[in-house]
Amino acid sequence: MREITYAEALTEALREEMRRDKAVFCLGEDIGRIGGNFGITKGLQKEFGEDRVRDTPISEDAIVGASLGAALTGLRPVPEIMFSSFLGCCWEQIWNQVSKVRYMSGGQVKVPMVIRTVNAIGRSTAAQHNERPEAMLMHMPGLKVVAPATPYDAKGLLKAAIRSDDPVIFFEQCFLYYTVKGEVPEGDYTVPIGKADIKRKGSDLTIATYSNMVHKSMQAAAVLSKEDGVEAEVIDMRTLSPMDMDTVLESVKKTGRLIVATDDCRRGSTGAEIAAEVAEKGFDYLDAPVVRVATMDVPTPFSKPMENYIIPTPEKIVAAARAMLEG
Amino acid sequence: METMLRMRKFEEHAIEIFSEGLMGGVLHTYIGEEAIAAGVCANLRKDDYVTGTHRGHGHCIAKGSPPFRMMAELMGRKDGCNKGKGGSMHTMDFENGVLGSNGIVGSGIPIATGAALSAKIRGTDQVAVAFFGDGATNRGSFHEALNMAAIWDLPVIFVCEDNKWAISVPREKSTRIQDLSTRASSYGMPGAVVNGNDAMAVYEAAKKAVERARSGGGPTLLVCDTLRQRGHEEGDAQEYRPKDEVARAKEIDPIKIMTKHLIGHGYMTAEQVEALYGKVEAEMADAVARARKSEFPAPEEALDDLFSEVV
Numbered sequence: 001m002r003e004i005t006y007a008e009a010l011t012e013a014l015r016e017e018m019r020r021d022k023a024v025f026c027l028g029e030d031i032g033r034i035g036g037n038f039g040i041t042k043g044l045q046k047e048f049g050e051d052r053v054r055d056t057p058i059s060e061d062a063i064v065g066a067s068l069g070a071a072l073t074g075l076r077p078v079p080e081i082m083f084s085s086f087l088g089c090c091w092e093q094i095w096n097q098v099s100k101v102r103y104m105s106g107g108q109v110k111v112p113m114v115i116r117t118v119n120a121i122g123r124s125t126a127a128q129h130n131e132r133p134e135a136m137l138m139h140m141p142g143l144k145v146v147a148p149a150t151p152y153d154a155k156g157l158l159k160a161a162i163r164s165d166d167p168v169i170f171f172e173q174c175f176l177y178y179t180v181k182g183e184v185p186e187g188d189y190t191v192p193i194g195k196a197d198i199k200r201k202g203s204d205l206t207i208a209t210y211s212n213m214v215h216k217s218m219q220a221a222a223v224l225s226k227e228d229g230v231e232a233e234v235i236d237m238r239t240l241s242p243m244d245m246d247t248v249l250e251s252v253k254k255t256g257r258l259i260v261a262t263d264d265c266r267r268g269s270t271g272a273e274i275a276a277e278v279a280e281k282g283f284d285y286l287d288a289p290v291v292r293v294a295t296m297d298v299p300t301p302f303s304k305p306m307e308n309y310i311i312p313t314p315e316k317i318v319a320a321a322r323a324m325l326e327g
Numbered sequence: 328m329e330t331m332l333r334m335r336k337f338e339e340h341a342i343e344i345f346s347e348g349l350m351g352g353v354l355h356t357y358i359g360e361e362a363i364a365a366g367v368c369a370n371l372r373k374d375d376y377v378t379g380t381h382r383g384h385g386h387c388i389a390k391g392s393p394p395f396r397m398m399a400e401l402m403g404r405k406d407g408c409n410k411g412k413g414g415s416m417h418t419m420d421f422e423n424g425v426l427g428s429n430g431i432v433g434s435g436i437p438i439a440t441g442a443a444l445s446a447k448i449r450g451t452d453q454v455a456v457a458f459f460g461d462g463a464t465n466r467g468s469f470h471e472a473l474n475m476a477a478i479w480d481l482p483v484i485f486v487c488e489d490n491k492w493a494i495s496v497p498r499e500k501s502t503r504i505q506d507l508s509t510r511a512s513s514y515g516m517p518g519a520v521v522n523g524n525d526a527m528a529v530y531e532a533a534k535k536a537v538e539r540a541r542s543g544g545g546p547t548l549l550v551c552d553t554l555r556q557r558g559h560e561e562g563d564a565q566e567y568r569p570k571d572e573v574a575r576a577k578e579i580d581p582i583k584i585m586t587k588h589l590i591g592h593g594y595m596t597a598e599q600v601e602a603l604y605g606k607v608e609a610e611m612a613d614a615v616a617r618a619r620k621s622e623f624p625a626p627e628e629a630l631d632d633l634f635s636e637v638v
């Protein structure tokens with residue numbers, strides 16, 4: 001099968017969905033001519049016109065609010081928020097409107113919209129462009145939260161998100177866009193929202209992770225296998241809300257050990273949620289306390305030595321695994 | 328003139344540092360727009376406040392921030408004005424009244440409004456200035472802050488740096504009106520447009536606004552008409568932009584205009600201008616050399632400054 005980048009997979013998903021369904025349209029800052037900050041919508045305005053690939057003013061609150069209005073009235077908007085840091089500017093719409101309207105209306109309406117946004121870390125752009133706020137969104141009932149790690153999942157999950165009748169916050173990762181390539185089928189397929197995927201089989205230890213950290217976890221798993229003879233099972237959560245805990249619990253039942261590797265801040269994180277679920281439902285399977293490898297609890301500093309210090313790395317996962325296996 | 332030259336030379340060095348790979352992140356230059364910060368800040372005292380943008384080096388320099396500390400910040404060093412925690416988009420220098428450059432477009436506007444509110448409550452005669460781009464005027468923060476400043480007669484000047492672009496989106500695609508200063512009337516404050524490449528014109532217009540603010544007259548919206556000379560950020564090839572506009576931006580260079588004015592009116596000779604260039608260049612070269620030698624912070628310093636007390 002052909003290999004394409006994570007970025008190309010996303011573009012392809014958008015193109016195919018826009019061809020398939022006239023109700024699908026994109027809007028966001030700079031998405032037309034330059035295809036957005038990372039070129040994901042590049043070429044789409046040429047094919048679908050300015051009506052369906054719409055440059056907006058710098059008005060995040062209105063981008064999301066208008067998308068909601070369009071979603072409530074028959075369209076399937078796919079707004080792009082240039083960096084997930086800027087979700088702060090449209091928090092009200094996401095929190096008080098988008099996530100609540102279906103429920104509050106007693107199920108009168110559907111909210112078929114996908115907010116695409118970009119997580120970043122390790123780019124020396126300091127705290128205001130380096131955010132991983134998925135835990136905050138996971139904490140809002142009514143939203144689906146998706147964060148693919150591979151080109152295959154990116155295409156399949158974006159298509160599933162666009163076809164979903166619920167609001168989806170779709171976290172892309174700027175490091176993956178052009179560095180990660182993988183096999184992606186041409187044409188149509190979807191990856192179900194709410195299902196984790198075992199990216200590597202193992203028997204000694206489970207690493208639950210997603211997005212960028214899947215790749216770091218795979219690197220760590222390779223080191224552990226080679227240097228320690230330890231086989232780690234790497235579970236890519238893929239969807240954070242709803243969350244597929246069955247796959248994690250089944251794995252922990254087998255391995256008895258769990259590391260949660262995420263690149264959001266540790267306190268109140270996605271990792272905390274996974275750890276809590278395992279503590280509640282899988283306590284008896286555990287041979288050791290669950291360990292979280294995450295970003296330290298500070299905003300992201302600009303300077304490289306400091307940024308590197310706070311970021312979770314494959315080495316930190318390996319060290320956590322070794323400590324766990326020894327202890 | 329000297330202030331504008333400082334900004335220009337600072338950023339010429341910053342571009343070099345960036346291209347050498349000594350600076351992480353992104354670099355948005357203020358080149359071509361220097362007359363705005365210089366003209367406005369020439370009316371300000373050290374204890375007045377400004378909030379800047381992602382294109383904020385000029386605002387800091389015009390407010391008196393030391394170039395060495397700024398350059399060290401761009402390079403992520405310990406001596407940086409933010410101790411390496413902020414970088415180019417976020418240079419902050421509270422000692423000189425710089426409440427922060429900002430990575431979030433439009434978010435400095437309410438902050439300046441709050442600083443003006445504070446001055447009013449504390450009974451000082453300080454004023455605050457918010458710098459922002461034309462793109463930022465489409466955010467709610469702009470509208471909410473202008474309204475608030477107007478109803479409370481706050482001593483704040485809203486300075487729009489209208490360079491006609493928000494990254495790749497031209498102004499006419501995001502704003503229906505031609506004259507952004509008319510927005511002032513929606514909130515009940517005076518609004519004016521000036522040639523943002525003419526430092527004297529900016530100075531005069533800002534002078535009026537600052538006097539009005541300082542004497543309790545309330546806020547003003549000042550729109551400074553200008554053009555970006557370079558890409559949105561370094562590395563932006565500007566394929567979306569008409570070539571002749573870039574050429575025009577260079578033609579109306581604020582430093583060229585000022586030089587012509589100074590020499591034309593006999594305020595300075597060509598030699599004196601050249602000597603000034605030399606002086607500023609030496610000053611900047613020294614700042615850069617010192618910044619290059621400055622140390623990186625220890626990795627653990629990443630954990631400092633989060634809370635004011637140890638918890």
Ligand SMILES: Cc1ncc(C[n+]2csc(CCOP(=O)(O)OP(=O)(O)O)c2C)c(N)n1
Pocket residue numbers: 029058060082086089380381382430431432433459460461462463464488490491492493494559
């Ligand atoms: C709230 C927010 N939305 C989007 C961005 C991304 N962004 C950075 S600069 C910029 C354009 C800003 O245009 P303008 O305000 O006119 O300032 P200029 O760059 O022209 O000086 C955009 C969209 C951001 N930093 N913050």
